[in-house]
Amino acid sequence: MVERLVIDPVTRIEGHLKIEVEINNGVVTDAWSSGTLFRGIETILQGREPDEAWLITQRLCGVCTYIHGVTSVRSVEDAVNVTVPENARHIRNLLTGGLFVHDHPVHFYHLSALDWVDIVSALSADVSATESLANSLSPNAPAIDFAATQQSLQNFVDSGKLGPFAGGYWGHSAYTLSPEENLLFAAHYLLALRQQVKAGRMHAIFGGKNPHVQSLRVGGVTCQNEINSTRINEFRSLLNEMRDFIDTVYLPDVQHLASAYPEWGAIGGFKNYLAFGEFQMSNTDQGDLFLPAGVIMDKNINQVSDVMLGEINEHVRHSWYAGSTARYPQNGETVPNYTGYDTTDRYSWLKAPRYQGEPMEVGPLARVLVAYGMGHSAFVNAVDSFLAKAGLGIEAMHSTMGRSAARAIETKVIADEMGYWLDQLQPGASARVSVSLPSQASGIGLNEAPRGALGHWISIENQKIGNYQMVVPSTWNLGPRCGSGLRGPVEEALIGTPVANPEQPVEILRIVHSYDPCLACAVHVTDNDQDTHYTVKLG
Amino acid sequence: MIKVMQNKNNILVLGVGNILLHDEGIGVHVVRDLEEHYSFSEQVTLLDGGTLGMRLLNAIGQADYMIVADTLCSGKAPGTVSRLTGSELKGRVAAKNSQHQVSFLETIAYADFLGMLPETVMIGCEPKDLSAWGTELSLEVAEARPLMLEKVLEEIRLAGGEVRPLADA
Numbered sequence: 001m002v003e004r005l006v007i008d009p010v011t012r013i014e015g016h017l018k019i020e021v022e023i024n025n026g027v028v029t030d031a032w033s034s035g036t037l038f039r040g041i042e043t044i045l046q047g048r049e050p051d052e053a054w055l056i057t058q059r060l061c062g063v064c065t066y067i068h069g070v071t072s073v074r075s076v077e078d079a080v081n082v083t084v085p086e087n088a089r090h091i092r093n094l095l096t097g098g099l100f101v102h103d104h105p106v107h108f109y110h111l112s113a114l115d116w117v118d119i120v121s122a123l124s125a126d127v128s129a130t131e132s133l134a135n136s137l138s139p140n141a142p143a144i145d146f147a148a149t150q151q152s153l154q155n156f157v158d159s160g161k162l163g164p165f166a167g168g169y170w171g172h173s174a175y176t177l178s179p180e181e182n183l184l185f186a187a188h189y190l191l192a193l194r195q196q197v198k199a200g201r202m203h204a205i206f207g208g209k210n211p212h213v214q215s216l217r218v219g220g221v222t223c224q225n226e227i228n229s230t231r232i233n234e235f236r237s238l239l240n241e242m243r244d245f246i247d248t249v250y251l252p253d254v255q256h257l258a259s260a261y262p263e264w265g266a267i268g269g270f271k272n273y274l275a276f277g278e279f280q281m282s283n284t285d286q287g288d289l290f291l292p293a294g295v296i297m298d299k300n301i302n303q304v305s306d307v308m309l310g311e312i313n314e315h316v317r318h319s320w321y322a323g324s325t326a327r328y329p330q331n332g333e334t335v336p337n338y339t340g341y342d343t344t345d346r347y348s349w350l351k352a353p354r355y356q357g358e359p360m361e362v363g364p365l366a367r368v369l370v371a372y373g374m375g376h377s378a379f380v381n382a383v384d385s386f387l388a389k390a391g392l393g394i395e396a397m398h399s400t401m402g403r404s405a406a407r408a409i410e411t412k413v414i415a416d417e418m419g420y421w422l423d424q425l426q427p428g429a430s431a432r433v434s435v436s437l438p439s440q441a442s443g444i445g446l447n448e449a450p451r452g453a454l455g456h457w458i459s460i461e462n463q464k465i466g467n468y469q470m471v472v473p474s475t476w477n478l479g480p481r482c483g484s485g486l487r488g489p490v491e492e493a494l495i496g497t498p499v500a501n502p503e504q505p506v507e508i509l510r511i512v513h514s515y516d517p518c519l520a521c522a523v524h525v526t527d528n529d530q531d532t533h534y535t536v537k538l539g
Numbered sequence: 540m541i542k543v544m545q546n547k548n549n550i551l552v553l554g555v556g557n558i559l560l561h562d563e564g565i566g567v568h569v570v571r572d573l574e575e576h577y578s579f580s581e582q583v584t585l586l587d588g589g590t591l592g593m594r595l596l597n598a599i600g601q602a603d604y605m606i607v608a609d610t611l612c613s614g615k616a617p618g619t620v621s622r623l624t625g626s627e628l629k630g631r632v633a634a635k636n637s638q639h640q641v642s643f644l645e646t647i648a649y650a651d652f653l654g655m656l657p658e659t660v661m662i663g664c665e666p667k668d669l670s671a672w673g674t675e676l677s678l679e680v681a682e683a684r685p686l687m688l689e690k691v692l693e694e695i696r697l698a699g700g701e702v703r704p705l706a707d708a
Contacts, residue, residue, distance in 0.1 A: 062594065152652060163648045194653055197597045211594055 001025065005502050009036070010512055011167075012111045014063045015519025017478065019490075019512055020343060023499050028508070031487070031494035032343045033478045035350035035519050038320070042334045045468040050076045050437055050460050051218040053468065057456070058212055060472075063103065064449045064518055065211035066095055066203070068456075068470075071445040075458040076218045079443025080435055083283055087227060087431040088220035090421050091206050093279050093290075094235070095213065096447075097418045101242050102199035103450040103516075104364070104411040105250050108404060109192040112513040115506055116257055117177060117185040120170040123154055125183035133180050137256055141248040142191070149187040169504040177260055185257075188249055195245050202238035205231055220432030228427050236422055243415045246408075251386075254408040258390035258401045265396030267497060268511035270489045271299045272358050273366035274476070276307060276455065278448035279414075290417060291410070291448060294370035295355065299398055304373040309444065309455075314471060315352040315482035318345065326354070326483055329457040330442060332469035350475050350519070352482040361489045362452030362476045363515065368406035369397060378417075382409045400493075403514040439463050449473050451516050477515045490515055546699035548582050551602035551657070552691065553595070555588040555609050555643050561673050562617075562666035562680045566608035569662075569687050577692070580701035592646050599646070600655035606694045608687060609643070611663025618665060618679030620686050625659035662690045 001024070008018035016037040022030040041060055045053055053076065058069035070092055077084065084092075130146045156162065169175075177185070200210045206223045207213030215223040258265065277293030280286065287293075294304040313326040322335040339346050353360070360366075371379035386405055387393065396402055438460065445456040452473030459466040479488040487495075490512060497507050552573065558564030570587050579585070584602070588595050599605060611621055628647060650656040664687050667677035676684065692702055 062591075156652065163645060163652075190653060193596075193649065194655070197600065200594070201597060211591075 002029075003502065005499070005505060005508075007505060007508065007512075010509070010517070012114070012509075012513060013517040013519070014061060015474070015517060017512070017517050017519055019494075019508065021494060021497075021499075021505075021508060023502060026499055028494050028497040028499060031491040032347055033350075033480060033488055033490050034341065034348040035474075035478065036348075037519065038336055038338075038349045040334070040336070042332075042468050042470060045465050048465050050079070050458065050463075050465055051435070053458065053465060054216050054218075057470070058216075060470075061518060062211040064099070064451060066099055066207060066213045066216075067447060067449040067454060069213065069216045070096065071447040071454055071456045071470075072458075073216050073218045073445070074447065075443045075445030075456040076437075076460075077435070077443070078445060079441035079458060079460055080218075080438060082219060082433060082435050084220045085430045085433060086283055086424070087224070087426055087429050089280055089283060090424050091215070091221045091223060091227070091431065093421050094418060095203060095207055096278060097414050097421070098199065098203040098207075100411055100450050101239070101246075101415050101418075102196055102203060104407045105192050105199075105245070106196050107407065107450075107516045108250065108254060109189045111516065112404065112510075113185055113189060113257075114165070114168055115510045115513055116175070116261060117189075118170050118172075118175040118182050119153065119165050119168065119186055120157070121175065121177070121179045122183035122186040123150065123157065123179075125150060125179035127183075130180040130183045134184055137184075138248050138252040141252070144187045144191065146183055146187055149190065150183055153186060169506045172504050172506050173500055174506050181256075181260065185253065188253055191249065192245075195242070198238050199242055202235055202242070205235050205238075217432060219435040220430075222432065224431035227425050227429075227431065232422055232425060236419065239415065239418055239422070243412075246412050246415055251408050251412055254404055255386060255389045258386075258392060258396075258405055261401060262390075262392065262396075264401045264510070265392050265399045267507075268400035268493045268514060269398035269402065270359075270361045270493050271398065272297050272355075272360045272489075273369050274307065274355055274360035274362050274453055275367045275370045276446040276448055276453040277370075278367075279417075290414075291367050292371055292374050292376060294374060295360075296366070296369055296373060297358065301369050301373040301394070304370055311356045312455075312471065313354050313357075314469075314475075315354060317352075317483040318480040319348050319351050320346050321351065324483060329455065329469040329471055330444075330459065330467075332457065332467070334469070348480040350479040351471075352479040352488060353471050353476050354482050354486070357482075357484060357486075359479075359482070359486055359488050359492065360476055362473050363403065364406040364410050364450075364452075365397065365403045366452065367448060368410055378413045379409070382413055400511050400514045403516075407516070437463055449518075451518050452476060472518075474515070474518050478517055478519065545604075545697075547604035547658075549602045549604070549657075550583045550695060550698050550700050551598060551605045552583060552585045552695060553588045553598070553605060553607050554586070555590070555595075555607065557590050558674050559672055561668040561670060561675060562664075562677055563610055563669050564674065565610055565664045565666070565676065565680055565684065565687065568676070568684060569608040569691060572684070572688050573691065576705055578703045578705055579695065583695060583700040588643075592643060593649065595643075595646055596650060596653075596655060599650050599657070600653075602657045604698045605657045605659045606691055606698070607659065607661040608691055609661055609663050610666045610669070611661065613663075613665065615665045616679075617667035617677060618683040620683050620690060621663050621665070622690065623661040623663060625656070628659060628661055660694055662687055662694065
């Protein structure tokens with residue numbers, strides 16, 4: 001029997017996403033991913049000052065805060081060919097790293113864990129058995145009063161107002177953890193929620209505030225006065241707290257989940273990976289990146305190719321934009337043309353980026369596999385160690401679970417490295433150079449946001465922004481079919497997924513959430529009904 | 540004479556709402572009015588919380604008393620100003636009142652769950668117009684704005700904060 005299933009909106013993501021699948025005898029046989037909101041930032045930027053672009057683009061998203069800002073300033077710095085001072089390079093690396101260290105644990109615990117952890121089951125856990133489990137998994141983790149956690153969960157449930165836990169598919173057959181494992185993860189969910197506040201605070205030390213930092217400028221950063229021993233120690237102290245959390249709570253939890261759901265090391269995978277690379281390690285060599293750039297095709301981890309930007313085209317054939325021409329971003333156009341949701345024709349506000357005509361997955365898994373394939377020792381050790389502890393082989397990385405694993409692995413490797421970047425800050429040295437803008441120029445700013453490869457293409461005409469095009473991670477991962485009819489990564493990854501109960505498609509959510517979708521937030525749509533379902537009226 | 544009910548060390552005066560949705564932004568407008576026309580003793584912090592939702596956990600967690608200015612949909616006449624205590628507020632978590640309130644009330648629920656919620660009082664104004672797009676307040680809510688301001692100032696004084704009018708320009 002063939003049936004269609006629509007999940008709209010997908011929750012526990014950032015932004016507005018609709019997923020439609022075709023299910024044939026309990027297995028997904030086709031899928032369509034639809035971005036349901038148009039922002040128009042690229043249009044807003046036209047005619048504005050190039051050195052103010054970062055203020056506007058940063059507002060694309062308060063989750064991936066800062067990252068668009070730094071990509072914007074980089075695009076202008078590329079256009080005018082200016083190199084920022086060392087202090088600025090280190091500050092920007094610390095801010096980018098701080099973003100990863102905040103966002104990845106939040107994604108694991110608050111945006112994806114409840115696809116695997118049954119909160120209601122935690123209520124029947126044996127507390128001392130939970131303590132033994134916690135001790136065996138991670139003896140150095142912070143002590144937790146599991147009885148108190150269980151009681152406060154019980155109070156929450158008894159109040160009848162499940163709040164953030166409402167609408168979950170509790171009791172679904174796909175949840176296979178024991179009540180004790182569920183209680184442990186529930187307690188860590190709350191711990192992580194308290195902890196992420198501190199990561200945000202850390203970011204604000206050099207950012208000025210979080211979300212949406214104030215300290216970026218074309219030519220450097222404005223936080224020169226904060227580069228002093230007091231602030232550096234404050235940052236280091238919060239960083240070390242985060243590192244403890246990563247080592248004793250986050251990473252062991254992801255390892256345990258991977259070993260508890262081994263079949264998910266073979267579901268929801270993709271095959272092509274793209275990373276622009278991040279964390280500039282040199283003021284003279286732009287290619288010297290802590291996270292290397294690279295391309296992997298058809299899961300060939302041992303054959304990492306260089307990234308050739310000219311091979312990127314954005315397709316619009318199945319998206320709500322005029323025409324069908326695929327364009328290189330520098331020549332990109334944003335001409336919205338809504339024609340109605342039609343899975344046989346146009347069905348998304350996202351364009352479909354392709355590299356050499358192929359759909360590419362970006363994000364933690366892409367970065368980790370590129371680094372692994374290039375023999376980056378920190379990553380080789382971290383990946384091999386993870387797989388050994390989880391009892392899985394390298395093949396298992398190309399999967400839903402592989403994405404969570406990569407996310408945790410890169411968080412650890414980056415957090416461990418950030419202390420060295422802090423050490424290189426020089427109080428008193430310059431953090432900014434002045435820049436004069438040309439009347440005509442073009443530039444590219446590349447980055448790795450936590451969710452994946454990010455690029456801004458700017459053209460400056462008569463000293464103002466002429467054209468501005470952004471290709472963001474979720475466009476790569478969650479975009480629709482292209483002119484050749486090739487599915488986007490999430491659409492392809494969904495094929496073959498078993499769905500035990502179409503009324504409770506938790507298996508589909510596991511895969512979609514594993515991409516950490518971030519489609520840029522804007523207006524929320526509410527319904528007067530207090531139901532779990534919403535009707536969205538378009539137009 | 541105002542009788543001080545308690546002396547709090549860290550009073551957070553938080554205005555939340557989306558100013559682009561007409562009356563939805565009244566809480567933010569009130570905090571801006573406070574900033575423009577008054578100065579406060581050191582233990583008082585004014586914060587325009589906008590639509591930050593969960594991002595407010597840091598500020599909320601550091602306060603020992605919180606006064607929230609916000610829209611409040613309770614079926615009363617537009618412009619009606621009401622006062623809700625923390626426990627009355629928690630009872631409203633299930634109901635989806637307005638667009639940002641979905642995340643702000645959930646933020647309160649989370650903060651409470653995590654043991655980070657201070658003693659809280661909300662001064663709410665019944666809205667008339669929550670539509671997009673514009674920053675103008677409806678007549679009823681514009682007329683209620685000075686009353687909301689007065690009520691928030693009263694709460695600040697009751698919590699032990701000092702209020703000094705700034706010389707008007």
